[in-house]
């Protein structure tokens with residue numbers, strides 16, 4: 409296997425319960441993913457990232473893990489996992505799995521049998537809030553003590569100052585590495601160690617912000633020796649296994665600390681995901697990222713969408729304008745130097761689905777008394793075919809209702825249309841293989857972005873006047889072009 413394959417890989421995020429249902433229970437599962445691998449191969453991604461499929465009581469859809477070394481029966485079995493991995497490898501696709509080390513499920517046997525693995529206090533010791541609303545401390549009725557949970561009360565935080573926790577996770581990582589996974593996505597990677605003095609956070613808390621910038625209790629120095637040890641472990645395996653951290657800060661310099669040479673290979677960089685559709689902001693995000701990461705010799709990553717934020721067409725204004733901008737953003741994403749993450753459905757231009765509160769399942773809705781709707785809208789299952797209500801995702805009722813608009817957006821209807829977002833994404837992934845080298849900006853004018861990498865130029869008209877494209881043959885355009893001019897909300901690649 410090629411060394412450092414992850415440096416320019418395209419990772420495809422699969423929210424397992426929303427991708428493909430093989431057994432007609434309305435929930436996606438591992439055999440479902442396996443049956444769709446040829447689609448991903450055809451799409452042209454390099455690797456898939458599977459969100460948690462471990463046994464879980466589902467307080468946070470699998471990010472509350474009750475057993476780190478098994479598969480939840482609703483998602484399949486370990487044998488199904490092995491079969492999926494073998495098929496993926498046979499197709500040349502790598503597979504990374506999601507590891508959730510910040511917290512377990514309250515149903516994990518450790519919570520009762522190994523209470524010393526968790527963070528306890530006789531009284532509520534500080535003002536820390538939960539990301540999902542309410543305080544980060546809950547009373548455990550059995551012991552009469554309070555335990556820490558940065559997320560839901562059903563997700564107690566582990567105490568990483570306890571070395572036994574290190575050993576447990578080493579065993580867990582080995583379990584999956586021995587099975588042949590190509591690496592891990594590390595959930596809440598910046599959060600594992602908390603301020604040992606449990607000091608108050610500064611109020612008011614902007615808990616609605618996706619970024620942890622405001623939290624001073626996380627991002628503790630002790631996390632770095634841990635990642636060095638994980639990196640050493642990963643490096644004892646062949647095949648260049650990769651560690652990708654979910655490090656949620658808006659300043660790339662803070663992210664860079666996690667990807668120094670002997671730590672994680674990659675960390676999510678959410679600067680584009682935080683950016684509005686504005687040329688100056690996007691350019692600053694790109695420059696800031698590239699300079700911070702090159703300082704430590706690391707590769708940049710780029711993300712516009714994931715299972716925690718509203719879909720891009722919706723964020724960029726919705727309707728035809730939102731979709732146009734999301735298509736342009738896809739060409740930008742896939743032209744940037746480094747690794748790119750595409751969230752399942754992004755290649756279809758899926759929009760955020762409208763949902764009734766009664767159908768919503770994200771704990772954020774109830775925990776905030778309805779003030780925040782939660783993340784269900786971007787987790788609606790993937791439409792494979794034109795006919796609802798299951799749109800080829802399931803023969804049963806899908807776990808979240810799928811909107812009628814998903815029919816025309818389905819992969820089947822886009823297959824048949826050479827101007828579709830799916831066709832655009834496929835073509836971009838094919839041509840991307842020719843891209844190489846550093847990014848050189850080409851100055852165009854206000855509202856526009858353009859850069860060259862080797863023989864390919866990517867031009868994006870974010871919100872400026874239509875402009876004349878630079879010299880070269882247009883190999884891909886997100887919109888039909890007239891007179892070689894690029895309208896606002898469009899992007900093109902030239903050779």
Ligand code: GLC
Pocket residue numbers: 468471472508559595596654715716
């Ligand atoms: C990460 C996940 C998110 C989850 C949280 C708690 O941010 O992406 O979905 O709710 O961690 O595990």
